[in-house]
Amino acid sequence: MNPDEEKFSDLSGKDKTIVISSITLLIIFVFAFIFFVYIGIFRIIGVEYTSRTALLLFFFLILILSGISNFLTLFFKVLLKPLLTLMPKWMAFSLISFIEISIDWLAIHTADDWMESVTISNRAELLIVLFCFILDKLWPNDNEKKK
Known part of the structure; x- marks a missing residue:
């Protein structure tokens, strides 16, 4: 001090x-x-919800499912690492991006199905997932700065 x-x-x-x-x-x-x-x-x-409490529970459920989806994405990255090193970079990025978007969409869709008090259209789910994916890719990462 x-x-x-x-x-x-x-x-x-x-x-x-x-x-x-x-x-x-x-x-x-x-x-x-x-x-x-x-x-x-x-x-x-176009997200419809019955109460703010239901919306808060929905966020917590998405947070839990997001942790699981991050684990699954990491699992697929490790599983496909030998294949990804042989691919061109744009193709490897496209494959990993497709996997990340699909798993995250599945997580949000699962949360939407489980919570009857919150209703999201498929288009809104996809928009949310794509927005979060783009934000994740544009946000500076500390690991990239160290390289």
Whole structure:
């Protein structure tokens, strides 16, 4: 810790209240923004739900199924690694992309089937999966920076 930095315990009561209030408002703003953006996007693409609680449970189910789908994708990458090294890069990328999109679509479709209170059209499922796939490929990865 730098000697120039102030400790939270050294602040006055008014400053502590301002800091705690600011952090609390920031956290509430972030959660509200995420929640209402998702709800707004879902309304636009045609996702129907009976309650916000059902939507929250749907997100948790997708989170669990996404972990399983990431494991399956990794399994296929390891299984196909000898074949992928012999293929041209564009073909290997296309094959892995097809596998990732298919498994993620299956995860979202499974969550949609299990949750009767949330209904998503197949087109919306595909749009969500493609959007997440593109975001994943465009987002900078720490492993790529180290190479």
